[in-house]
Amino acid sequence: MPAQPIEVKPGDERYDALRRGFNQRWIAHPDHIVVATSADDVSAALTTFLSKPANTKRRITVRSGGHCYENFVSSHDVGVIIDVSPMNRAYYDPSMKAYCVEAGATNWHSTTQLYRTTGRALPGGSCYSVGSGGHICGGGYGLLSRLHGLTVDYLYAVEVVTVADGRTPRVTVARKDSDDPSLRDLWWAHTGGGGGNFGVITRYWFRDLPQPPAQVLLRSVAWKWEQFQQHPDLFKSLVRRYGQFFEHEHAGNGPDFIHRYGYRDLFTLLKLTHVSNGKVGLIIQMDGTSDDSPARLKAFLDYITEGFTAGTQTYVHETVLDQPTGEHPAQRELFIPTLLPWLTATQSLNDSGPNRCGKYKSAYHTKAFTEEQIDAIHRHLTDTTYENPDALLQVDSYGGMVNDVAPEATAVPQRSSVMKLQYQAYWTWDKDADANGVYDYRDADKDSGIAEPHLRWIRNFYKDVYKSTGGVPAVPDVALPASQTSNTDGCYVNYPDVDLDNATLNTSGQRSPRLYYKNNYKRLQRTKQRWDPKNVFRHAQSIRPPERS
Numbered sequence: 001m002p003a004q005p006i007e008v009k010p011g012d013e014r015y016d017a018l019r020r021g022f023n024q025r026w027i028a029h030p031d032h033i034v035v036a037t038s039a040d041d042v043s044a045a046l047t048t049f050l051s052k053p054a055n056t057k058r059r060i061t062v063r064s065g066g067h068c069y070e071n072f073v074s075s076h077d078v079g080v081i082i083d084v085s086p087m088n089r090a091y092y093d094p095s096m097k098a099y100c101v102e103a104g105a106t107n108w109h110s111t112t113q114l115y116r117t118t119g120r121a122l123p124g125g126s127c128y129s130v131g132s133g134g135h136i137c138g139g140g141y142g143l144l145s146r147l148h149g150l151t152v153d154y155l156y157a158v159e160v161v162t163v164a165d166g167r168t169p170r171v172t173v174a175r176k177d178s179d180d181p182s183l184r185d186l187w188w189a190h191t192g193g194g195g196g197n198f199g200v201i202t203r204y205w206f207r208d209l210p211q212p213p214a215q216v217l218l219r220s221v222a223w224k225w226e227q228f229q230q231h232p233d234l235f236k237s238l239v240r241r242y243g244q245f246f247e248h249e250h251a252g253n254g255p256d257f258i259h260r261y262g263y264r265d266l267f268t269l270l271k272l273t274h275v276s277n278g279k280v281g282l283i284i285q286m287d288g289t290s291d292d293s294p295a296r297l298k299a300f301l302d303y304i305t306e307g308f309t310a311g312t313q314t315y316v317h318e319t320v321l322d323q324p325t326g327e328h329p330a331q332r333e334l335f336i337p338t339l340l341p342w343l344t345a346t347q348s349l350n351d352s353g354p355n356r357c358g359k360y361k362s363a364y365h366t367k368a369f370t371e372e373q374i375d376a377i378h379r380h381l382t383d384t385t386y387e388n389p390d391a392l393l394q395v396d397s398y399g400g401m402v403n404d405v406a407p408e409a410t411a412v413p414q415r416s417s418v419m420k421l422q423y424q425a426y427w428t429w430d431k432d433a434d435a436n437g438v439y440d441y442r443d444a445d446k447d448s449g450i451a452e453p454h455l456r457w458i459r460n461f462y463k464d465v466y467k468s469t470g471g472v473p474a475v476p477d478v479a480l481p482a483s484q485t486s487n488t489d490g491c492y493v494n495y496p497d498v499d500l501d502n503a504t505l506n507t508s509g510q511r512s513p514r515l516y517y518k519n520n521y522k523r524l525q526r527t528k529q530r531w532d533p534k535n536v537f538r539h540a541q542s543i544r545p546p547e548r549s
Contacts, residue, residue, distance in 0.1 A: 005041035008033040018083060020074055020441075021066030022129070024428075025357045025451065027441045028061075028074035033081045039202045042082055042161045043169040046200070049080050050167050050536070059538060062200050064104050065131025069360045070496045072196055072539035082200060084133055090114045098156045098205035103133035107142075108350060115343055120209035123148040127327055128350035133201050138494035139192035139412035141420070143267040143285045143349070146400030148210040152191035152410050153401075156207040160186065162199035166534030172199070182530050189527040189543075192412030194493040194516070197524075197543045198531045212342040213265070215288035218349075219297060219338065220331035222279040222321040223308075229275070229382065231315050234307055236374050238280070241304045242270055242395065243368030246418040250399045255303065261296045268300075270395040271325035275382045277389035281321040283331060283349070288339045297337060326392050326424050327351060356390075357444070359455055361423035361462045362495035363473035364398070364414045367487035373465050380461040386453060390426035393461075395419055413518040414489050421473075422495055423462055425454040459505060470508025472500060475518050477510065490515040498540050512541045 008014045009032040018033040020026065034045040049060045058079030061072065065085070068074075073081065087104040090113035099120060101110050108128040115121050123144035125135060137158075140151040157175040164170070174186035189198055228235040248254025249263055265287035273280055284300075286293050308316040321331045329351050340348065369377070377393060398420040407413040429439040433447035444450050463471040466488065473488035491500065493516040499505045500512040513521045521543075528535075528543045535545060 005037070005044050006035040008035060019081065021063060021068060022355055023067075023069060023358050024355055024441060025359075025444070026068075026071040026074040028078045028081060029076060030078050030081050033083055035086060036082055036084050037086045039159065039161055039171045042084070042200045042202060043171065045080065045082050046161060046163055046169040050163065050169075060536070061539070062133065062196060063131070064133030065106050065129050065135070067127070067130045068134065068195075068496070069358065070498055070540065072496065072541070084200070084202065085131065087202060092118055093205060096157060096205045098207045099209055101132050101136070101204045101206065103131070103201045103203060105132045106130060107132070107135065111346055111350075112343070114209070115212070118209075119211055121212045121342075122151050122154070122206065122209065124151050126346075126349050126351075132204065134195035135494065136204055137190045137192070137201060138194050139410070139492075140494065141398075141402070143346075144210070144212055145402055146267050146397060147265045147287070148212075149401040149405065150192075150410070150412060151206075152412060153405055154206040154209055155187070155191055155204060155410075157205040158187055158190045158201060159203040160190070160199040160201050160531075162186075162531050163536050164531055164533070166536060171202075172531075182527075185523065185527040186531055189411055189524055191410035192493070192517075192520075193524050193527075193543065194496075194541075196537055196539050197528065199537060213287040213289050214342060215339055216342050216345045217284075217286045217288040217293045217297060217337055217339055218334050218345055219284045219336075220281065220321040220334040221284075221301070222281045222319050222323070223316050224319060225273075225275045225278055225280065227316045228280065232378060232382075234316050235280070236378055237307055238304055239270075239272065239369055239374050239377060239395075240371075241306060242268075243365065243419060245300065245303055246397050246399060247368045250403065250416075250418045257299050257303075261292065261299065263296065263300070264400040265290075266296070266300065266397065268397045269328070271328070271392055272377065272381060272395060273323075273325055273392040274386070274388055275384070276387045277323055277325070277392070279319065279321065279323050281323070281325045281331075283321070283328065283334075285345065285349070294337055323389070326390070326394055326422075326426070356426050356428050357451060357454075358424065358426045359451075359458050360425075360495050361458060361497045361499070362492040363421040363423075363466070364417040364489040364492065365419040365421065365473070365487050366416050366489050367418065370487060372468065373487075376461075376464040376467070380457070380464060383457065386457045388425060388427065388454065388457070390424075391454070391457065392424050394422045394424060396422070407518070408520065411517065411520050411524060413520045414492075417489055420492065422492075423458055425458045427451070427454050459499060462499075463505060470506060470510070472506045472508050472510065472515060474508045474510050475514060477514075490518060493517070493541075496541055501541065513543075516541075
């Protein structure tokens with residue numbers, strides 16, 4: 001008789017830690033957490049859960065790294081959480097002629113294990129503790145993506161525990177070249193279809209993984225908000241020219257140096273913080289093996305900061321990024337351009353920030369910001385009625401090799417964007433609402449007003465930036481004038497946002513399925529109908545079978 005999986009129940013000292021993830025807003029009250037070490041453990045957990053009729057109204061959810069931004073994994077309607085984090089190996093699998101990454105492997109596991117043993121790497125995220133289970137199937141990206149594409153662009157196969165009949169778990173391996181079309185659909189659905197939709201992912205396999213540059217050039221720089229407040233036109237110029245640089249690069253126009261040098265190896269994170277942070281930051285990574293990298297780095301910075309200095313007068317000075325910005329810590333050491341081995345650099349930049357409460361929103365931009373968007377960004381970041389140094393808009397450079405793939409080749413349809421935006425607000429409970437002498441999640445349960453200022457700020461910010469398209473970054477649609485969707489292309493499913501389905505906040509007529517998946521949603525629905533018609537795997541924004549949509 002096979003051994004039963006580990007179950008952590010209320011009263012176990014581990015229970016309180018394992019029923020929550022990274023975002024402390026969401027605390028579940030499951031009957032137990034299954035700590036799975038194999039696909040057999042997952043199958044056993046599903047068999048037990050599905051054998052109880054009372055569980056049809058409760059959800060079974062899955063956690064790898066625990067970074068789901070909404071309450072899709074941890075909520076009051078969750079009966080069981082399957083924690084696959086112990087399944088965390090990354091290795092070459094000769095039987096598949098592919099590199100295997102288990103679903104519980106974090107970005108840190110996959111980076112260090114694959115690179116040290118094979119010299120290869122997934123072009124995945126810079127947050128070390130994000131789990132592969134959700135990161136990859138949502139179309140994960142990172143600092144190598146402009147040079148090497150998305151994680152899913154290399155996906156060859158996926159192992160998923162499915163329950164197509166709603167009762168009997170089956171360990172299913174779906175390959176890109178499977179003979180069965182329904183298996184090919186299941187593989188395709190995991191190239192950007194998001195987590196918690198079709199089954200429990202246990203393993204991924206990848207072929208032709210790229211080799212990262214042996215050395216990379218890093219730099220961080222900051223500018224004081226105090227000087228931007230004296231010269232708001234220069235803040236707006238920074239935002240404008242940053243977007244224009246990547247639009248020019250993608251379109252093949254603009255200044256000659258952009259195309260003469262070539263910048264696909266450049267990945268940047270512009271940290272447009274709230275004024276209360278004190279500094280706006282920028283983190284840069286480039287291929288360091290080219291002799292011209294320092295010159296290319298300088299040319300990029302000179303372009304986006306044009307006007308900061310005029311003659312002998314400097315209006316906005318470069319300074320050290322000595323403030324935390326969102327999920328990244330201070331980067332004092334990188335003020336001077338620094339050459340490091342790629343793995344060492346990845347260790348330097350990998351961070352998740354402290355565990356706290358958060359709200360997030362996302363957007364793809366296919367062109368530079370409009371003047372109306374720039375004005376809205378400046379207006380909300382300088383809002384003095386709100387004070388939070390951990391509130392920001394992070395603007396990542398995007399495109400490059402990501403845009404070399406057709407929108408229908410994977411479930412990720414956004415293949416013409418030049419920037420990827422993440423609106424972020426972080427906070428702690430900061431109030432002993434239940435008067436027990438400590439701060440914890442029960443204070444938020446007692447007083448919903450703890451989160452309200454932060455939710456109000458980020459919602460108003462987002463709605464204002466995309467005012468012309470109904471409060472969201474709409475995708476091009478015949479229902480909207482082309483001029484209103486000239487520079488946006490929807491949202492990123494790995495930064496889920498339930499507000500997209502709120503008719504008060506989103507008046508565009510496009511709900512989350514359209515904003516996340518565009519025209520790919522119908523194929524995802526057909527795949528859902530084949531592999532999970534009973535809707536066992538579900539959450540507030542999961543793929544719905546066609547009859548439920």
